[in-house]
Amino acid sequence: MTDVGTPRVLLVEDEADLAGMLAGLLAEEGYAVDVAADGHTGLHYGLTRGYDVAILDRGLPAVEGLDLLGRLRRSGITVPVLVLSALGNPADRVAGLDAGAEDYLAKPFDVDELLARLRALRRRHLDAARMLPLGAARLDLDTREVITESGPVALSERECGLLATLAGRPRQVFSRDDLLALAFPEAENPVVVDTYVHYLRRKLGRSAVETVRGRGYRLGAP
Incomplete structure (x- = not known):
């Protein structure tokens, strides 16, 4: 993004x-x-x-x-x-x-x-x-909500930024350093990436963000 x-x-x-x-x-x-x-x-x-x-x-x-x-x-x-x-x-x-x-x-x-x-x-x-596809769901950047079949799921500003970065290039695998620079430019510790991946999975399901072993993360299927 x-x-x-x-x-x-x-x-x-x-x-x-x-x-x-x-x-x-x-x-x-x-x-x-x-x-x-x-x-x-x-x-x-x-x-x-x-x-x-x-x-x-x-x-x-x-x-x-x-x-x-x-x-x-x-x-x-x-x-x-x-x-x-x-x-x-x-x-x-x-x-x-x-x-x-x-x-x-x-x-x-x-x-x-x-x-x-x-x-x-x-x-x-x-x-x-303003509306990014997430498989069967959509991310509304104006309201910071994921629109699913069961209803909207509200995201924080940082959660929305991370998900939008992944959704902008759905096939790309992002390293933690890449995501730190793109989604959290004000942060210094890449652990913040893992923290917000956890938050997204807690709200959208574990499959929302896919871990690619040894490489990083990419968009999954919320």
Whole structure:
């Protein structure tokens, strides 16, 4: 789950001048920007860091842009993606959207249009992110309740933050240190993670959070 403060964007672009221009522009717009110059680095960032939106080129070294996008989607990463590519004919756009992109913009592009599309992606993503699926249940981030067939289950702020982090990437196994940094940034002792996993299991059932021996935790089935 990304920080509700500064929006974070992943920019995967191998043209250094363009990447530098876009990074500066996005920073001026209030984004925290991570730049990857190849698909392999972009994949690593996308799998290990949380973002509010991503901008991907197609003709990338190491891992091609649509291949990168497909790998992210198969790994359960739902960050909204805008493909920014010199390949701009209708067939290219269809290929990008079919690969899992939410939007597609051809180069050369208008800067104001790019920024407007990013804002629209973030708005749609925030609206969708208020209700996270948990198998047959749902997590309502506004009310901090898990909506189950038998009724709502109220969570504390920290319980909700931990569950939302796990639900944001349901297939990913998080180490205790990962969860400490993502869900409890103000804490220092990773024992707090185990404590709140216990609290969630007590409220939602032991299967709500799965222990992966030697690796950490991932979302279970509340």
